[in-house]
Amino acid sequence: MGHTPRRRGDQGLIALLTAGAMGTGIWLIGHGAQAQAPPPQPSADQGFAAGPRHPGPSAAPTPPPPPMPASRPLRVRIPSVGVDAPLMRLGLDESGSLATPPQEDKNLAGWYADGSTPGTTGTSLIAGHVDNRSGPAVFYNLGSLKKNHKVEVVRADGRTAVFSVDAVEVYDGADFPDKKVYAPASRPELRLITCGGGFNKARQEYLGNVVVFGHLTGTKREPAPRAGDG
Incomplete structure (x- = not known):
């Protein structure tokens, strides 16, 4: 995953990323065609060009919740695709690229700790592998998400930031729209990213x-742990 951090005025650190190391695909070469289909890719009607998808013609728009205070994200949950994974901090490696979660852990994602915390004003980034050498990984089914699906980020303050999906798009690595994906936002927004777009x-x-692409549409409290849990 190539990464060049840049500063733009007073808007803070903007991560201009071209992600290319979020999956190996080696398992596809050996036995994927027989044992497992390649990871799903989003259809055109889930992109921005197709326009928004509303819950229904009579549904009144719900006012967005206020931005949340900063708090460390602990887990990402995507009920519609069965994701429930812990989050680790991601920084920059020695080459200045965004570090990635360890490939050997198939159910682990990471959040870019130098960016906005999920739920706060700005653009937050969560990255995860699509696969590793043994098969599908945490974000394998990311491309099957639909508009209005929910993404939940559990935080250390006991609150969960709930994001609604605005669009799901696939980009060629040679023409990755850095500014569109990573530009600062005036509201709490979220980006989930993994590898895709076919395999060479x-x-x-x-x-x-x-x-x-998603934006904050709700918050909720996590239930307190029961005595004896843990």
């Missing part, structure tokens, strides 16, 4: 990235 067997790499 000769180079053993994915051709691009799947990106999910």
Whole structure:
């Protein structure tokens, strides 16, 4: 995953990323065609160009909740695709690229700790692998998300930030729209990112990235742990 941090005026650190290391695809070469289909890719009607998808013609718009105070994110949950994974902090590696979660842990995602905390004003980033050498990983089904699906980020303050999906798009790695994906936002927004866009067997790499765009539409309290839990 290539990464060049840049500063733009007083808007803070903007991560301009071209993600290319969120999955190996090697398992596809060996036995994926027989044992498992390639990861799903978003259809055109889930992109921004198709326009928004509303719950129904009679549904009144719900006012967005106020931005949340900063608090460390602990887990990401996406009920519609069965994701419930812990989050680790992601920083920059020695080359200045965004570090990625360990590939050997299939159910682990990471949040960019130098960006906005999920739920606060700004653009928050969560990245995860689509696969590893043994098969599908945490964000394998990211491309099957639909508009209005929910993404929940559990935080250390006991509150959960609930995001609604605005669009799911796939981009070629050579033409990744950094500003569209990572530009600062005036409201709490979220980006989920993984590899996608087809797979080049000769180079053993994915051709691009799947990106999910969402914004904060709700908050809730996590239930207190019961005595004896843990």
